[in-house]
Amino acid sequence: MSKQRPTIADVATRAGVSKGAVSFALNGRPGLAQSTVDKIIAAADELGWRPSNRARSLSVSKAFALGLVITRDPAVLSSDPFFPAFIAGVESVLSTRGQALVLQVVTAGEDEEAGYRRLAQDGRVDGVFLSDLRHDDPRIGLLVELGLPAVTLNRPDGASPFPAVTLDDRPGTTAVVEHLLRLGHTRIAHVGGPPAFVHATARSTAFAAALATAGLEPEAMETSDFTAAGGIEATRRLLALAEPPTAIVYANDRMAIAGLGAAHAAGLSVPDDLSIAGFDDSEIAEYVHPGLTTVRADPFRFGEAAAHTLNQVVDGAADVSDVELPPAQLVVRRSTAVPPQLEES
Template sequence: MSKQRPTIADVADRAGVSKGAVSFALNGRPGLAQATVDKILAAADELGWRPSNRARSLSVSKAFALGLVITRDPDVLSSDPFFPAFIAGVESVLSSRGQALVLQVVTAGEEEEAGYRRLAQDARVDGVFLSDLRHDDPRIPLLKELGLPAVTLNRPDGTSPFPAVILDDRPGTAAVVEHLVELGHTRIAHVAGPPAFVHATARSTALLSTLAAAGLEPVAVETSDFTAAGGIEATRRLLTLPQPPTAIVYANDRMAIAGLGAAQAAGLTVPDDLSIAGFDDSELAEYVHPGLTTVRADPFAFGEAAARTLNLVVDGATDVPDAELPPAQLVVRRSTGAPPSLGSPSPA
């Protein structure tokens, strides 16, 4: 026969207090002496008792959950290098607080708006992470209307009442271009992400401004969708130009690795004939052949910082500041080398 699970009444009996006092202590409410709180927590630990999230939510009007609504194709999301690591970082914070992450994968537009409305109206979450910011993002006024606490992943390009967690992509992107220019490249192309996304535009703008500072213009800019298929198609178009590039900078590693394969299938040797660089420093970047020069971000730390910041807002803190993480950094591997005309060896 299984042993009966302890209850709040058992904790109260062990600590010599009322059930109401146990509820106050476990939910962090004021009004109890610290010695009483310590005695109740010790009794709970001795009995192995923890309140269920459902009971906690009923007692303090909280869901003990945070929400993440992602507008990506599920097939694309399964191989995305950012979100799994970001979610792991979020969960590392939530697990210690007895919180859950509510994840929704939707399509943009009405379904996305309906997803946020359901989360707010059903009180399923206490706040949300706002990812993949768009220009003039309609979700910011929507969340303000719904009264749903939020944190944005990077700063939006308009006004926002929510704190932001910032990982600046621009220094890493600029460093990629400077690295290629130092190697002697003058015919550099770019495969950009969707222009609706603020972070995609930021990477492209940093690339173009760094080229301009070196007195260069891009051979071409191909707009793609962050997918492997999109990277292949963009690479094929670039390689058929009358004057094809000697280097291509991709807005993420998935497109870059796919582009590397497309270049090799076209008979080119990387980096002898074509240099390739990505962005993310995903797990595969180090192990493809040749290893991919890329830009390292830290989505796990991004998730940790976002969860901590959002919990400050949820817990009622006022004037929560933005959280700034170290900027993205260049990682040089063997997929970049001197252009063919210079004939220099590629970097070790």
């Protein structure tokens, strides 16, 4: 027979106190001497007692779970440069609090709205992370309607009652452009993400602004979908221009690495014929050939900060402030070099 799980009564017996005192101590309620609390916690540790989340939720009307709805194709989510590390950061916080992360991967539109409604139904989660913000994002109003506490990942472009955890992409994008300008590039193109996303627009706008500061126009600005296939198609279009760019800046590493492959397939050498830069500093970026110049964000830290902030909201803290993370930083590797015309001169 398996060993029976210790109960709250066992803890009370071991500590020599009432079951009510154990409940008070383990739920952090006032009214007990600190020496009694310490004795109860020690007894619980000795017995290996852990509270049942179901029992905890019934006693305090909480689900002890936070929700994340991701609008992605499940087949490509595992290779996404952001979400796996972000989720790991969230889990590092939730695991210390006995909480769970409820993840739903959905398609945009009615399926996405239904995902949030499922999480709100019967109190399945205590709050949600709102990712991939869109312009005039309708989900903010939906969460208000559902009464779901939330934290937004980056700051929306409209009114929001929720605190935001932000990482400014713009300095990193600007640094990539300035790096290419210092190398001597003047024909620089950009492959951006879906324009409906606030962060995709921010990166594209920062790219164009950095060139404008140098008195230049973008060679071309392609719109893609953050996927490898989209990166390949955008790269092919750019290389087919009558006067193709000497450098391409991509809005994420996945598109950049796919673009690197497309350049090689077209008979070009990177970086001798074409410089390529990405964004995210995903794990593989350092190991492709040549190593990818990119912008390093910290999605694990993003997840930690978002989990801490959302728990403050869920716990009823007053005036939870926005959290500003350090901006993304340029990482220079061998995929960028002086343009070919300068090498020949």
